[in-house]
Amino acid sequence: MNTATVTERRRQKGRxxxxxxxxxxxxxxxxxxxxxxxxxxYIPMTGIIIAFKQVNFRIGILKSPFIGLKNFEFLFRGDAxxxxxxxxGYNLVFIIITPIIAISIAILLNELTKxxxxxxxxxxxxxxxxxxxxxxxxxxxxxxxxxNGFLNNTILPLFGIKEKIGWYSSPxxxxxxxxLTQVWxxxxxxxxxxxxxxxxxxxxxxxxxxxxxxxxWEKVKHVTLPCLKSTVITxxxxxxxxxxxxxxxxxxxxxxxxxxxxxxxxxxxxxxxRGLMQxxxxxxxxxxxxxxxxxxxxxxLTANAIVNKVSREDALF
Amino acid sequence: xxxxxxxxxxxxxxxxxxxxxxPFGGMEVIxxxxxxxxxxxxxxxxxxxxxxxxxxxxxxxxxxxxxxQPTAGATADADSQKEAAEEPSTYDFSDREPVTLKxxxxxxxxxxxxxxxxxxxxxxxxxKLNCDVQLTRIGFGSYVTQLNLALSSGEQIxxxxxxxxxxxxxxxxxQIKPLTKLLQTYGKETYExxxxxxxxxxTVGDDIYAVPPNKDKAxxxxxxxxxxxxxxxxxxxxxxxxxxxxxxVLVKVKEAHPDMYPAVPxxxxxxxxxxxxxxxxxxxxxxxxxxSDSLKVENLFESEYYKELCTxxxxxxxxxxxxxDASTNTESGNNLIKSGKAFGRFSHxxxxxxxxxxxxxxxxxxxxxxxxxxxxxxxxxxxxxxxENTVDAERSMALLNLMYNDPEVSNLLxxxxxxxxxxxxxxxxxxxxxxxxxxxxxVGYARLPWxxxxxxxxxxxxxxxxxxxxxxxxxxLTAIQSPAKGFTFDNAMVLNEVTAxxxxxxxxxxxxxxxxxxxxxxxxxxxxxxxxxxxxxIIAEKQKQIDAWAANKK
Numbered sequence: 001m002n003t004a005t006v007t008e009r010r011r012q013k014g015r016x017x018x019x020x021x022x023x024x025x026x027x028x029x030x031x032x033x034x035x036x037x038x039x040x041x042y043i044p045m046t047g048i049i050i051a052f053k054q055v056n057f058r059i060g061i062l063k064s065p066f067i068g069l070k071n072f073e074f075l076f077r078g079d080a081x082x083x084x085x086x087x088x089g090y091n092l093v094f095i096i097i098t099p100i101i102a103i104s105i106a107i108l109l110n111e112l113t114k115x116x117x118x119x120x121x122x123x124x125x126x127x128x129x130x131x132x133x134x135x136x137x138x139x140x141x142x143x144x145x146x147x148n149g150f151l152n153n154t155i156l157p158l159f160g161i162k163e164k165i166g167w168y169s170s171p172x173x174x175x176x177x178x179x180l181t182q183v184w185x186x187x188x189x190x191x192x193x194x195x196x197x198x199x200x201x202x203x204x205x206x207x208x209x210x211x212x213x214x215x216x217w218e219k220v221k222h223v224t225l226p227c228l229k230s231t232v233i234t235x236x237x238x239x240x241x242x243x244x245x246x247x248x249x250x251x252x253x254x255x256x257x258x259x260x261x262x263x264x265x266x267x268x269x270x271x272x273x274r275g276l277m278q279x280x281x282x283x284x285x286x287x288x289x290x291x292x293x294x295x296x297x298x299x300x301l302t303a304n305a306i307v308n309k310v311s312r313e314d315a316l317f
Numbered sequence: 318x319x320x321x322x323x324x325x326x327x328x329x330x331x332x333x334x335x336x337x338x339x340p341f342g343g344m345e346v347i348x349x350x351x352x353x354x355x356x357x358x359x360x361x362x363x364x365x366x367x368x369x370x371x372x373x374x375x376x377x378x379x380x381x382x383x384x385x386q387p388t389a390g391a392t393a394d395a396d397s398q399k400e401a402a403e404e405p406s407t408y409d410f411s412d413r414e415p416v417t418l419k420x421x422x423x424x425x426x427x428x429x430x431x432x433x434x435x436x437x438x439x440x441x442x443x444x445k446l447n448c449d450v451q452l453t454r455i456g457f458g459s460y461v462t463q464l465n466l467a468l469s470s471g472e473q474i475x476x477x478x479x480x481x482x483x484x485x486x487x488x489x490x491x492q493i494k495p496l497t498k499l500l501q502t503y504g505k506e507t508y509e510x511x512x513x514x515x516x517x518x519x520t521v522g523d524d525i526y527a528v529p530p531n532k533d534k535a536x537x538x539x540x541x542x543x544x545x546x547x548x549x550x551x552x553x554x555x556x557x558x559x560x561x562x563x564x565x566v567l568v569k570v571k572e573a574h575p576d577m578y579p580a581v582p583x584x585x586x587x588x589x590x591x592x593x594x595x596x597x598x599x600x601x602x603x604x605x606x607x608x609s610d611s612l613k614v615e616n617l618f619e620s621e622y623y624k625e626l627c628t629x630x631x632x633x634x635x636x637x638x639x640x641x642d643a644s645t646n647t648e649s650g651n652n653l654i655k656s657g658k659a660f661g662r663f664s665h666x667x668x669x670x671x672x673x674x675x676x677x678x679x680x681x682x683x684x685x686x687x688x689x690x691x692x693x694x695x696x697x698x699x700x701x702x703x704x705e706n707t708v709d710a711e712r713s714m715a716l717l718n719l720m721y722n723d724p725e726v727s728n729l730l731x732x733x734x735x736x737x738x739x740x741x742x743x744x745x746x747x748x749x750x751x752x753x754x755x756x757x758x759x760v761g762y763a764r765l766p767w768x769x770x771x772x773x774x775x776x777x778x779x780x781x782x783x784x785x786x787x788x789x790x791x792x793x794l795t796a797i798q799s800p801a802k803g804f805t806f807d808n809a810m811v812l813n814e815v816t817a818x819x820x821x822x823x824x825x826x827x828x829x830x831x832x833x834x835x836x837x838x839x840x841x842x843x844x845x846x847x848x849x850x851x852x853x854x855i856i857a858e859k860q861k862q863i864d865a866w867a868a869n870k871k
Contacts (some may be wrong), residue, residue, distance in 0.1 A: 057469070057705050059490030074813040077850060079820060146641045168645045170831050256645035257585075260834060262824035274823050275816030277461075280482055280490070282469050284812065 043054065051287040071287035079266060086251075087267040091243040093179055094186070099232055101183060102190035109191070109219055110198045122195070125188035133249030136185060140177070140254050144168065169260040178265070182250055194228060201227045233307055233314040241300040244268065244292045265284070268292065342368055366681075376661035388582070408503055408715045410447040416708050417449040418442075418716055421464060421477035422730075423699075424763035434762065440728060446715050452730075462489065468492045474704035474712040476720075478768060479527070483597060484700060485807045488521040493702040494710050495524035503714040504528075507721045517803030518697040527700035528717060532767040533667035533789060534696050535796030538578075538590055539686035540676060542661030543654065546570060547683055554685050560629060563685065567638045569658045581635070581659040582643040583650030587630065587831040590665045594693045594799045596863070597806040599826070600818050600847075601856035606799035607691060612867055614860045616852060619844050627829045634832025643831030651678050660769035667761055669793040672780045690796035695807055701770050717770065724774040731775045733762040742779060750779035804866045811858045814851035821846045 020027075051071055053064045105125065112118045128136075143150045144167035152164045167173060205223045214222065246267035255265045266274075272288040300316075308315040381465075419738040431452045439449040454768040455463050460480055466597075467474055469492075487493045507528060515534065519527040540563055547554065550569050551698055557563055583589060594606035604622060617623050622827035633639050640646065640659070650662035655678050664670075674682045703713045719726050732739045732749060738760050740752045751760060766772035773786045777801060782788060810816050825843040828834045 056489075056491040057471075074816040077813055077817045079817070079846075079850075098441065166833070168642045168643060171826065257823070258642075258645040259824045259826070259828040260644075262820070266820065266824075271820055275819045277819075280465050280486055281812060282490075284816070 047286065048290055050283055051290040053283055055283050067283075071281075071283045072291060074284055075268070075272075075288060075291055079131065079271065082263060082272045083266050083268050086244050086264065087269075088243060090175075090178065090182075090251075090267070091239070094182055095236060095239045095243070097179065097183055098187055098190050099194075099236065101187045103194050103225075103228060103232070105187065105191045106194035106198050107224055109195050110224075111216075121193065125191055127186045127188070128185045131185070133185075133247070133253050136181065137249070137253040137256065140181060141256065144177075168256060168258045171261050171264045174255060174261050175265045178250060178254065181254055182247070185250075190235070194231065197228055197231045198224060229311075229313045233311075234316060237300060237303050237307065237316050240303045241296045243299055244295040246270070248273065332732075335603055359549065361482075382401040388551070392819045408446070408711075410715070410777070413447060413709070413712070415443075415447050415449070416712065417451050418475040418708070418713055419473055419481045420450055420452045421467070421474055422452065422454050423457055423478060423480050423768060424454055424765045425456045426763055427761040430733065430738070430760075430762040431839070433737060434729060437734055438726065438729055441723075441729075442716065445719065446712050447713055448709075448716070450716065468704065468706075471706055473706050473708055475707040475709075476717050477704060478699045479702055480699050483805065484519045484527045484698075484702070484808075485521045485805050487702065488524075488526040489807065489809050492705050493526055494705055494707065495526060496703065496714065497523075497525045499703070499710060499714040500525060500528075503711050504718040504721075507718050508722070509515045510855050514798075514803055518694045518805065519700050520803075521805070521807070528721065528770060529697040529700045530767065530769065531721070531771040531773050534793045535690040535692035536590065536665040536667060537686050537690040538540055538592065538663070538688035539666050539684045540661055540663050541666070541670070541682050541684045542566075544681040544683045546574070546660055549573070554683060557685050563687075564633065564638070566685075567633070567660070568636070571636075571638060574660070575660075577660055577661045578640040578653075578658060581640045581650055581653040581662050582646050582831060583662055583664065584648070584798055585644050585646050585827055587639060587643045587827070587832075588626070588663050591617070591626070592622070592688045594697065594801050596801060596804070596859060597695070597808070598815065598819075599822065599857040600852050601816065603799065603801055605798055606693065606801065607689065610800045612800055612861060612863050614856050616844070616848060616856060618840065621638045622839055624836055627832075627834075627840065630830055630832035631834070631836055632832075639832045642833065644827035644833060653680055654680065668788045669781060670783050672778075672782065676778065676780050690792060691799055692793070692796045692802055693799045694802055699768060721767075721770040727769065728775045731769050731772060732764060733760070735803055738764075739776075741776075746783055747776045748779060748781070748783075749776040801863060803870070804863055806859055806862060808855075808858075811851070811855045814854050817850035818847055818852050818855065821850055 050061060052068065053061065054067045055061055056064045063231060069195055083091055109118060112121070131139075141149070144152075144306060146164055146166050146168070149167070151167070156162075156165070165173075167177075201224065205227075209219045209223055246269045248269045251265050251267045252270045252273065255261045257307075258265075268288065272285060276285050304316050325796055353669055431454055435450055435452045438452065438730065442448050442450050457480075461482060464474075464477065464479070464482070468487075479493075484493075488495070496504075510531070511529060515529045516525055519525055519529055529548065547566075550573055552566055552569065554566075557566060570577065570579045592607070594603040595617075596602055596614065602617045603612065604615050604617070604620055605611070630639065634641070634643075640653075646653075650659070650664070651674065653659040654662065666686065667690075671682050701717055703710055703717065707713045721727075735741065736752065738752070738755075739749045742748050742750050751757070757764070764778070766778075767774060769775075773789065777785055796865060821843065824846075825834070825839060829836060829839060829843070
């Protein structure tokens with residue numbers, strides 16, 4: 001009994017060593033990436049101390065006095081509730097809508113049989129993602145501008161609406177405009193990711209389903225969607241981690257920094273930018289960064305814990 | 318069994334690989350100005366390392382310069398006595414290592430053109446200061462952002478214009494050098510040429526931190542417009558007495574040219590300046606700096622004056638006299654006028670304003686003024702600073718002194734290189750213009766005389782009045798002096814409040830002054846939100862500082 005476990009253990013040990021040896025080249029290949037991560041993502045974390053200091057460059061950052069949480073105060077003042085609501089609200093909507101659209105289109109793409117057409121659509125839907133947000137903001141402006149905009153001059157008169165709408169001073173429309181812009185710009189990229197997963201699904205599942213007499217819709221429902229589950233969960237978890245960040249370009253450039261829209265367009269990033277642009281305070285800007293990261297970290301941990309409870313094998317860690 | 322073991326793992330690996338791209342993809346957005354931990358922290362590290370180093374070096378240098386000072390001072394003294402006030406004195410740096418000083422200035426210029434100017438300038442400075450100069454110019458849009466980055470990352474910056482960054486903020490965060498001592502030893506002429514009042518505008522605590530430029534130090538407010546249309550409609554501007562008169566002019570223009578906007582904004586601001594002393598920011602102002610000596614800091618947005626102004630603009634917008642959506646327009650007012658879509662715009666003005674804008678727009682411009690010239694602290698900006706990370710503060714001071722006093726250097730920096738960026742049209746009167754076949758857009762070196770330390774020793778531009786510089790001096794001398802001139806607000810104590818108020822200000826102010834929002838409804842909301850954000854605290858702090866400043870002055 002005793003000797004048996006010992007030999008068993010020894011055999012296991014040997015297997016481990018052999019396995020490590022076999023994978024050694026892979027580990028070596030990982031080294032540059034690890035070094036990059038360490039240098040680029042971990043060492044800079046020491047910079048977090050700036051958030052707790054009153055930086056004076058004359059005496060250097062390390063010697064500057066600690067001022068506790070004073071740098072964080074401005075985040076919880078004035079419009080704090082509004083910017084938190086906007087940041088999280090928009091991100092929630094993006095997190096829900098983008099995958100739905102992206103997955104639908106990925107599945108449709110997969111149903112296409114002509115290879116040329118498939119590639120054509122793939123390229124076309126990716127184009128908005130590649131356009132700089134500043135250009136996007138002018139595309140939106142071309143549509144919405146009060147005087148020369150396409151909507152006010154061409155589309156609305158078609159429906160008999162003569163009165164021009166001042167889009168840039170009417171906050172009620174902007175939640176839709178922003179969501180539409182973001183989805184239009186971002187869905188192509190997600191589609192490609194989901195499409196890659198869909199393509200990778202083992203064809204034998206579909207064959208088996210066909211033999212069982214499944215319709216196209218049933219195949220999607222019972223084969224494609226379940227196979228996509230883990231990709232969806234991982235992507236969603238990652239977006240949840242960035243839920244307290246907002247796309248600066250989308251919320252600053254696209255509404256053209258218009259004051260009357262601020263109630264629905266001010267997010268944590270634009271708030272920090274507007275407030276500190278003149279004041280040039282490095283401590284307060286890093287406080288905002290630290291705050292966003294900490295909240296993001298907590299959100300990821302929580303979401304992951306929930307996934308762990310619901311479906312263990314799909315959790316990130 | 319084995320296969321199944323490997324497959325999911327591999328699948329997940331691929332998934333993760335793809336996923337890793339996502340956050341980076343999101344980051345590719347330009348103008349991502351939020352200085353988040355990642356970028357910042359990298360800089361921190363650099364600064365942390367380099368700041369240790371620089372402090373060592375500078376302390377070493379300080380002791381070194383103490384030895385050097387007597388001799389240098391003595392030569393300077395002798396020189397200035399010998400050469401009178403005409404020629405700026407040269408300070409002897411021949412015993413020091415040659416260095417390259419870095420000069421930063423706003424305004425568009427091609428790298429190649431900057432190199433050309435740098436090369437010419439270095440020829441002069443190599444002889445006089447034993448150093449080369451490298452000039453970097455960055456367009457208005459990104460200047461402050463890039464300057465901030467450079468200043469916070471510990472990069473070498475020797476002499477620079479902070480544009481709209483406040484001297485007190487820069488001084489308090491230790492990003493610029495105190496200049497008083499340097500001015501007394503390596504910048505005598507400059508030190509003497511500038512009045513105590515003007516120096517006060519850039520004094521923080523006991524030290525001077527920036528050199529105010531010798532330009533228009535006051536401003537009057539008015540409306541600039543196209544002369545051809547004024548003439549065409551037979552308008553006599555001398556008959557226009559007040560805003561009602563201006564209103565009638567704009568209505569006439571609207572009737573005659575329905576496709577034209579009578580008034581347009583400048584970068585989204587319909588009225589960029591108001592008839593108050595804004596005291597650094599607009600949170601707490603002097604409501605009547607023109608006729609009263611009172612130093613009472615008041616809330617502009619609660620005032621009757623502000624309400625009347627907004628109501629007037631709202632009415633004008635309703636009549637179609639203002640460009641709609643003014644506050645979202647990112648175009649410069651001059652470009653809008655140039656495009657032929659606009660009649661005129663509100664602006665702050667100075668002597669020579671008409672010819673300057675006639676040159677810039679290419680259409681003749683006339684003005685109508687509604688507020689007399691006043692000198693306030695902010696008109697002494699943008700000043701010139703020496704960065705904390707300079708390689709040689711003394712030589713930087715000497716360079717700045719040269720820029721302020723040497724016509725050759727001043728001309729070179731303002732106008733560029735002769736034959737390339739300008740040609741002399743009248744050598745006697747010192748009048749220059751663009752070389753054959755070139756204009757403002759093709760020359761590649763933006764001409765911003767007021768941004769440099771001393772425009773008054775440079776050439777006159779074609780179209781400028783021949784007496785421009787003496788007129789300008791007269792203008793500066795006769796302008797009303799705001800009772801708060803010389804006072805700079807240090808907002809370090811109330812930064813949280815200022816940040817919150819700044820957001821609310823952007824939300825309401827440009828749109829209110831652009832006539833887009835109904836003042837009856839909006840102003841009370843605006844005031845309420847400002848109060849919640851703590852404008853009261855800012856005003857109280859400002860009042861405290863201004864009282865202390867006034868007591869100190871007496």
